[in-house]
Amino acid sequence: MSSSVTSIDEDPTGPPHVHHMDSATAYSAAKFGMWLFLATEVLLFAVMFTSFALFRWMYLDEFHQASKMLDWKLGALNTSVLLLSSFTAALAVDAAQKGNNKGVVRNILITVVCGFGFLIIKGIEYSAKYQHHLFPGQEEYLKHNTFFGLYFCMTGVHALHVVIGMAILTYYALIPAMRGRFSSRYYTPVELGALYWHLVDLIWIYLFPLLYLVG
Amino acid sequence: MAIHGNTHGEVAHHSSSIKPYIVIIATLFVLTVITVVVAQFDFGNWNIVVAMLVASVKATLVALYFMHLKHEDLSTWIYAIVPIFLLAIMLAGILIDNPYRTKVSPVKPRVVMSQGG
Numbered sequence: 092m093s094s095s096v097t098s099i100d101e102d103p104t105g106p107p108h109v110h111h112m113d114s115a116t117a118y119s120a121a122k123f124g125m126w127l128f129l130a131t132e133v134l135l136f137a138v139m140f141t142s143f144a145l146f147r148w149m150y151l152d153e154f155h156q157a158s159k160m161l162d163w164k165l166g167a168l169n170t171s172v173l174l175l176s177s178f179t180a181a182l183a184v185d186a187a188q189k190g191n192n193k194g195v196v197r198n199i200l201i202t203v204v205c206g207f208g209f210l211i212i213k214g215i216e217y218s219a220k221y222q223h224h225l226f227p228g229q230e231e232y233l234k235h236n237t238f239f240g241l242y243f244c245m246t247g248v249h250a251l252h253v254v255i256g257m258a259i260l261t262y263y264a265l266i267p268a269m270r271g272r273f274s275s276r277y278y279t280p281v282e283l284g285a286l287y288w289h290l291v292d293l294i295w296i297y298l299f300p301l302l303y304l305v306g
Numbered sequence: 307m308a309i310h311g312n313t314h315g316e317v318a319h320h321s322s323s324i325k326p327y328i329v330i331i332a333t334l335f336v337l338t339v340i341t342v343v344v345a346q347f348d349f350g351n352w353n354i355v356v357a358m359l360v361a362s363v364k365a366t367l368v369a370l371y372f373m374h375l376k377h378e379d380l381s382t383w384i385y386a387i388v389p390i391f392l393l394a395i396m397l398a399g400i401l402i403d404n405p406y407r408t409k410v411s412p413v414k415p416r417v418v419m420s421q422g423g
Contacts, residue, residue, distance in 0.1 A: 122382075123381065123382060123385075126378075126382050126385040126386065127385055129385070129386075130385045130386070130388060130389045131389075133389035133390070133393070134389050134392060134393070137389065137392065137393040137396060138396075140393065140397075141393070141396050141397050141400055144397055144400075144401060145400050145401065145404060148401065148404060149404070163342070163345070167338065167342050170338050171335065171338065174331065174334050174335065174338065175331070177331075177368060177372055178327060178330075178331040178334075178372070180372070181327050181371075181372040182324055182327060184374075185324060185327070285372075285373075286373055289368055289369075289372050289373045290373075292368060292372075293365050293368050293369065296361050296364045296365050296368070297358075297361050297365070299341075299361075300341050300345070300354075300357035300358070300360070300361055301354075301357070301358075304341065304342065304345035304353075304357055305345065305353045305354040305357050
């Protein structure tokens with residue numbers, strides 16, 4: 092750890108203390124890799140969206156009925172929370188590009204807090220479903236299991252992404268920024284973390300109207 | 307208002323203004339309100355069409371400006387568009403197949419026959 096010689100070709104996600112810059116090649120390769128990963132993430136959700144489309148077509152009335160049991164106001168609130176968090180994630184990248192570590196800390200903190208807010212609201216919704224016996228395994232659920240099965244599956248996998256996104260942003264962006272690691276020459280982790288977070292927002296942009304509004 | 311994702315090494319010349327981000331987030335909120343308001347009326351099948359169109363506009367704005375896709379090169383654009391294309395193929399294939407499926411399915415006629423007999 093006392094080595095004073097650091098390689099420029101090291102893994103950009105490696106220990107930040109050996110990094111003060113990132114070669115242009117490593118930067119574009121890392122970002123390209125992130126976009127490839129995001130493409131696979133879209134495909135993961137694509138399967139669920141296709142299932143939703145198929146079952147909605149087959150059981151349109153049941154879907155309309157079940158969709159009305161969701162509280163669209165909480166869904167809209169969560170949409171706003173997530174949009175705001177995406178906005179601050181974009182501002183964090185902007186701050187990192189300018190070497191403004193304090194700006195990164197402030198904006199990533201807001202993003203992560205919004206992530207918590209999203210999960211809390213989602214938890215309130217899930218517990219309301221539990222109280223109305225619409226949770227998997229309960230009797231009301233069995234009457235609407237096609238819609239609510241997809242609802243829990245899609246929002247559950249999405250919520251998992253929110254948790255992972257918060258962890259990534261905290262570990263790779265927030266903590267290094269608090270130590271002043273980023274500069275206009277090195278901000279790859281902030282940008283990649285933000286890309287992941289935007290994807291999480293992007294998925295929710297479709298989930299909200301599909302599940303809460305049109306059913 | 308360019309946010310150059312590729313300016314590395316040399317001193318990056320970034321705009322000091324965050325105005326474009328504010329314009330985009332304001333637009334996203336307006337579009338969310340539009341989605342919610344439109345959903346309060348019953349336009350039949352048009353509800354989901356409008357909802358998905360508005361969602362796609364929002365998603366495009368997020369990708370182009372928040373994810374900086376606007377400034378990315380062709381290979382990144384391919385990675386961004388190919389999954390959407392694959393989703394379209396999957397959706398089209400399954401939804402075109404579905405209406406004809408029950409007619410040729412061996413399961414349903416058997417049920418009908420057993421009820422008849």
